[in-house]
Structures are given as C-alpha cells and as structure tokens.
Amino acid sequence: xxxxxxxxxxxxHGAMVxxxxxxxxxxxxxxxxxxxxxxxxxxVVENAxxxxxxGDSGFSTQNYGNMYFNNVTTGYSVTFLIGNGASATxxxxxxxxxxxxxxxxxxxxxxxxxxxxxxxILNYANTSTYKTxxxxxxxxxxxxxxxxxxxxxxxxxxxxxxxxxxxxxTNFLAGTTATLYGIRSIGx
Amino acid sequence: xxxxxxASITVGAGGASGxxxxxxxxxxxxxxxxRIFGRTQNAGVTSIYxxxxxxxxxxxxxxxxxxxxxxxxxxxxxxxxxxTVPSATSTFGSYILDILDYANTNKYKTYRIxxxxxxxxxxxxxxxxTLQQSTSAMTSFYFDTENGFAQYSRIDLYGISTSNAxxx
Numbered sequence: 001x002x003x004x005x006x007x008x009x010x011x012x013h014g015a016m017v018x019x020x021x022x023x024x025x026x027x028x029x030x031x032x033x034x035x036x037x038x039x040x041x042x043x044v045v046e047n048a049x050x051x052x053x054x055g056d057s058g059f060s061t062q063n064y065g066n067m068y069f070n071n072v073t074t075g076y077s078v079t080f081l082i083g084n085g086a087s088a089t090x091x092x093x094x095x096x097x098x099x100x101x102x103x104x105x106x107x108x109x110x111x112x113x114x115x116x117x118x119x120x121i122l123n124y125a126n127t128s129t130y131k132t133x134x135x136x137x138x139x140x141x142x143x144x145x146x147x148x149x150x151x152x153x154x155x156x157x158x159x160x161x162x163x164x165x166x167x168x169x170t171n172f173l174a175g176t177t178a179t180l181y182g183i184r185s186i187g188x
Numbered sequence: 189x190x191x192x193x194x195a196s197i198t199v200g201a202g203g204a205s206g207x208x209x210x211x212x213x214x215x216x217x218x219x220x221x222x223r224i225f226g227r228t229q230n231a232g233v234t235s236i237y238x239x240x241x242x243x244x245x246x247x248x249x250x251x252x253x254x255x256x257x258x259x260x261x262x263x264x265x266x267x268x269x270x271x272t273v274p275s276a277t278s279t280f281g282s283y284i285l286d287i288l289d290y291a292n293t294n295k296y297k298t299y300r301i302x303x304x305x306x307x308x309x310x311x312x313x314x315x316x317x318t319l320q321q322s323t324s325a326m327t328s329f330y331f332d333t334e335n336g337f338a339q340y341s342r343i344d345l346y347g348i349s350t351s352n353a354x355x356x
Contacts, residue, residue: 080253082251149251
C-alpha cells in the first residue's frame with residue numbers, strides 16, 4: 001500500500017511526532033515514501049498479521065515481519081534473541097535482502113489474533129554511518145507464540161527516505177496497521 | 189505521556205576518549221530516556237558503561253547469534269558493563285536506556301537498557317538492568333567505552349512527562 005507522506009502532519013507533539021499512519025483495507029503491505037529528513041530517529045509501530053499459512057523458522061503460526069529501505073534489497077544482517085514459551089534461542093543471518101523485525105501471527109492462528117512489532121531506526125538521515133535497526137516483536141497465539149528482540153544493520157550510508165514494510169509472504173492481512181513517528185532531537 | 193528532547197551530544201572527528209557527560213539534568217520530568225548510537229574507536233568489541241557506585245549490580249539476557257546467556261554482575265563500579273559496541277567500519281550499536289523516577293529522593297534507581305549491534309557475521313542483542321543503589325536525584329550522567337567513542341557516535345537525552353489530563 002503506497003503512502004505518500006506529502007500530507008503528513010507537521011504538528012509537533014513533544015519529541016515523538018506522528019508522520020503517517022495507515023490501516024490496510026485489503027491484504028497488502030506498506031510503502032512509506034518521501035520520509036522527512038528532519039528528525040533524529042524513526043519509530044515504527046505495527047499491529048500485524050500475515051495472510052500465509054506457511055510458517056517461518058519452524059513456527060507454524062508465525063511469520064517474519066520484514067522491512068527494507070529506499071527500495072534497496074542488499075546489505076542487511078541480523079541477530080535475533082527469541083523466546084517461544086519453551087526455550088530461548090539466538091540466531092544470526094548475514095548478507096540478507098531485508099531487515100527481520102520479529103514474528104507475527106499468520107493464517108494458522110485463531111482469527112482475530114494480531115501481533116505487535118515496534119522498531120527504532122536511529123540516525124536514519126545520517127549519510128556517514130550504517131544504520132542500526134532495533135525491534136521487538138510479540139506474537140502470542142494461545143498455545144504457541146514468540147517474543148523477540150532483534151537488531152539489524154543496513155550496511156549502507158544513504159539517508160533513509162523510504163520504508164517498505166511487509167511480511168515474508170509479502171502480504172499482511174487486512175486490518176493490519178502501521179504508524180511511523182519521527183523522534184526529534186534538541187533543536188529539531 | 190509526552191517525550192521532550194533535553195540534550196544531544198555527537199562525537200566529532202578524532203573521537204571522544206574521555207567519555208560523554210550530561211550535566212545539569214532538569215528535575216522537572218518524571219522519567220529519562222537516553223538513545224545511544226555508538227561505536228568504539230579501536231579494534232574489537234568493547235563495553236559501553238556508566239560509572240556507578242561500587243559493587244553495582246547488573247543483570248543481562250543476551251543473544252550472540254549462536255547462544256543465549258543470562259549473566260549477573262555485582263562487583264563492578266559500573267552499570268551496563270555487559271553491553272557492547274563494535275568497532276567495525278561504519279557499524280554502530282543502538283541502545284535505549286530508560287530511567288524511571290530519576291528525580292525521586294526516596295528510591296534507588298533502576299536502569300533498563302535494550303539494544304545491540306550487528307556486523308554482518310557477528311553481533312549481540314541485549315536486554316539489561318542495573319541498580320544504582322542511591323536515593324539521590326540524578327542530576328548528571330556519564331557514558332564511556334573501554335576505548336572511547338568513535339566519530340559520529342551520538343547520545344540523545346529525553347525527558348518523559350506524565351499528564352493528569354490523559355492519565356498517562
């Protein structure tokens with residue numbers, strides 16, 4: 001679901017400024033373009049569910065929530081810390097095509113169950129540093145579920161001006177929401 | 189609940205070998221949040237920490253991409269000594285540190301930190317706590333790493349207020 005930010009609110013609400021929010025009216029994904037370069041950090045909040053019934057990483061009721069930047073699908077790497085209700089694990093993947101933000105319920109989960117992902121993108125407009133992305137996910141499906149703390153690096157010094165937010169099946173279920181905030185620093 | 193920027197420090201060319209200081213922290217907020225984007229100057233991975241009173245306790249839950257560990261420290265005059273930042277080119281660790289009720293003079297202060305880094309083949313993600321065993325209101329804060337902060341490292345301080353109107 002492409003969303004242009006040209007009409008984003010410019011109103012200031014303390015340090016955390018809502019830039020855009022979107023709810024999927026049909027199955028799809030989010031594509032936030034023209035992101036203002038005037039904040040220190042970005043913060044993304046998702047309440048999401050995948051359409052697919054094909055799970056990821058051995059979790060039959062869960063799929064990855066994903067993101068990539070500026071329409072670039074190279075240069076990502078990730079370290080996970082995951083709890084599934086029985087054990088804790090940590091995994092890693094290098095040289096990826098996207099960020100992995102954690103896990104959300106999929107089409108195998110009871111109807112009406114959505115998961116939550118929050119993502120911090122620090123120093124997103126800096127053109128001298130790689131970008132570090134910190135996210136947490138929560139997906140409980142009443143009998144199974146995951147919670148994850150995840151760090152990604154995008155090995156690219158470009159300023160981030162576009163976020164594409166999707167799940168591993170590409171499509172989120174209708175009703176999935178995503179909100180993008182800018183975090184102002186002093187003087188911004 | 190609203191969040192307001194208080195101060196920001198960006199490390200310039202040449203790095204900062206003596207740590208990063210925040211002084212004269214206003215006492216008018218309910219909570220504090222530090223947002224840390226850091227890299228160390230020299231080779232290797234080093235701890236990022238806050239000097240504290242002797243024998244400050246900390247606890248960590250960490251994943252390094254292969255295993256999960258939970259550790260405790262109690263004999264160090266530092267907080268968050270188990271959190272680390274990388275030195276890999278252009279790669280920075282990100283941490284968010286929350287300090288609740290920082291101006292209260294009847295409570296010890298509990299710090300919560302969440303963050304990590306990934307260097308495309310190595311990395312660490314951390315959930316940590318540190319107990320500052322002092323009832324003094326926090327008026328200053330000091331961060332350092334074992335090898336200083338590299339250029340472009342940045343720490344932003346925010347105050348978080350609560351409102352009777354919203355009940356937040």
